[in-house]
Amino acid sequence: MWVVRLTDKQLDVLKALLRSEDRLGPALSRALESLELARWDELPDAELPWAEITEIAAGQGVSEADVVWDLCGRRARHRSADGKRSERRKMARPG
Structure with a gap:
């Protein structure tokens, strides 16, 4: 597992890059889903x-x-x- 901290702009660019792919395989689909959920990790306890x-x-x-x-x-x-x-x-x- 990798842990990466991204700015909001970097996160948006990475999601846009994944969405621009013609065909998302299972791995990239899960990666995109993980990026969508990443903001929840930053919520207060x-x-x-x-x-x-x-x-x-x-x-x-x-x-x-x-x-x-x-x-x-x-x-x-x-x-x-x-x-x-x-x-x-x-x-x-x-x-």
Whole structure:
């Protein structure tokens, strides 16, 4: 794997060069896709609500990593009529 830092202009030129090819094979197609996604690598690190994660993990008897994994796959939280967040049922793990 190569790691390269490009200016915005260099990135645009490289993408234009790849797009100008008559036929992009699988490798160049993936390279172009990687260049399109490259900007996401420069986003600031995410900040997680660790106090809430720790509380949920302790309440469910699971690790914080399990809670983070669960939160990543969850859609928006549902709130009841009184405005409280509804608790999510603990899912049984396969196997």
